[in-house]
Structures are given as C-alpha cells and as structure tokens.
Amino acid sequence: MLVVRNAVVGPFAANAYVVTCDRTGEAMLVDPGGEIPRILGLLPPGARVTRIVCTHGHIDHVAGATEAKDATGAPLSLHAGDEGWLEALPRQAEMFGFDPVVAPGVDHRPADGEVFRVGAFEGRVLHTPGHSPGSICLFFPEQRLLFTGDTLFAGSVGRTDLPGGDFDALHASIQEKLFPLGDDVRFHPGHGPAGVIGEERRSNPFVGEKPRRGRFL
Ligand SMILES: [Zn+2]
Ligand SMILES: [Zn+2]
Numbered sequence: 001m002l003v004v005r006n007a008v009v010g011p012f013a014a015n016a017y018v019v020t021c022d023r024t025g026e027a028m029l030v031d032p033g034g035e036i037p038r039i040l041g042l043l044p045p046g047a048r049v050t051r052i053v054c055t056h057g058h059i060d061h062v063a064g065a066t067e068a069k070d071a072t073g074a075p076l077s078l079h080a081g082d083e084g085w086l087e088a089l090p091r092q093a094e095m096f097g098f099d100p101v102v103a104p105g106v107d108h109r110p111a112d113g114e115v116f117r118v119g120a121f122e123g124r125v126l127h128t129p130g131h132s133p134g135s136i137c138l139f140f141p142e143q144r145l146l147f148t149g150d151t152l153f154a155g156s157v158g159r160t161d162l163p164g165g166d167f168d169a170l171h172a173s174i175q176e177k178l179f180p181l182g183d184d185v186r187f188h189p190g191h192g193p194a195g196v197i198g199e200e201r202r203s204n205p206f207v208g209e210k211p212r213r214g215r216f217l
Helices: 036-040 065-072 080-087 089-096 167-181 197-203
Strands: 002-009 014-021 026-030 048-053 115-118 121-127 136-140 145-149 186-189
Touching (some): 014 036, 048 115, 080 089, 121 167, 167 197
Antiparallel strands (some): 136 145
C-alpha cells in the first residue's frame, strides 16, 4: 500500500506529504513548504525520498524545496506553467512574510497525463489550471487516492484572485478532470483536512451540484 503522512508547515499552514510505498520504501515528497527536517521525520524507517513534487509554484508549497533537494538528492518536479511564480519566489517571500528563499532548480516539468511510479504504485499527473496556471494534481488510480494541492479543498476551492488565477479554469479543471475520477476517491489537499470526491461533487459550495451560493457570500 501507499502510506500517506502529512505535516502542516509554514505561516499559511500548508500540508506537506510524504507518500511511501510500503513494499520498496520509495517515497514521494509533495509540497515541501518548509520545516524539512520535520517532514523528513515522517518517513517510515528505511524509506528514501526519490521524487519531490510541488503541486504549484506558490511559496507555501515551494519554500523548502531547495533544502529538500539537498537533503534527499531527489529531483524536483514543477509544471512549466508556474515558472513565473518560481522566478518571483524571492518577492513572494518578502510579500508573504517568509524567510528569504532561493528559487530551487526544477529537474522535471510534468505534462498532463504523464504516468509516474512511487515504488510499486503507478500515479498520473493531472494538469488542473485555475488556482495558478501550472497547478497539478496527482492521482493513484488503484489506491483511489488523489493529491489536489490548492485546486480543491474539503468544502472549498483554491483562491483565483492571485496573478494567473482564473475561476472558470478552476471550475473546469475540477468538473472535467477531478470529479470524473470517481465519488470514492479520497483526496489530500494543500490545506486543511482530507476529503472525498463524492462529497465535493454533491455539496461543495463553489463547484458542487448545489447552487454556487458560497461564491457570493
Ligand atoms: Zn497556492
Ligand atoms: Zn497554498
């Protein structure tokens, strides 16, 4: 199975995840937003990080990426659409009250539909623009497991008022790429508690079947 553990890190309380294959000990680190020693402390005994993925380029998901790369030697993946956010990382740090940050080197730019492995398990990249142009989600079909970054939260969605944000794109990403994955899929978002796709499809106030009243509150 895939063992999922998370730490809440940084001023914006972002979820960083370590996702470990219990058969091989290979692990993926998702959204190294800071406090890297604490995140790496979540690794099961004998596990090693072989892949680091940022779901998007906002500082609360990227601030610890350089440190995580140095500590693990693992390559970093970030979608090309968020290149601009990465370049703006030092300015983001200033604006949002983070310690000074050096933009990490990106080793791999994942494409929509790209297949990858964490040990014995196969995952798929979903490009889900809207919260930012290069936002991605990570789906493990057999495990019915999804990592949504700041695209979809339990009972909410990511903000779209930052540069490059687009509510219509976000709405389409969730409706066309996330909801069709299945009501039984459990998701781990970039902030807040885990959720279930079916619950969001029915009652999420921004993108669910109920009227989108939440948007205007
Ligand atoms: Zn974000
Ligand atoms: Zn965030």
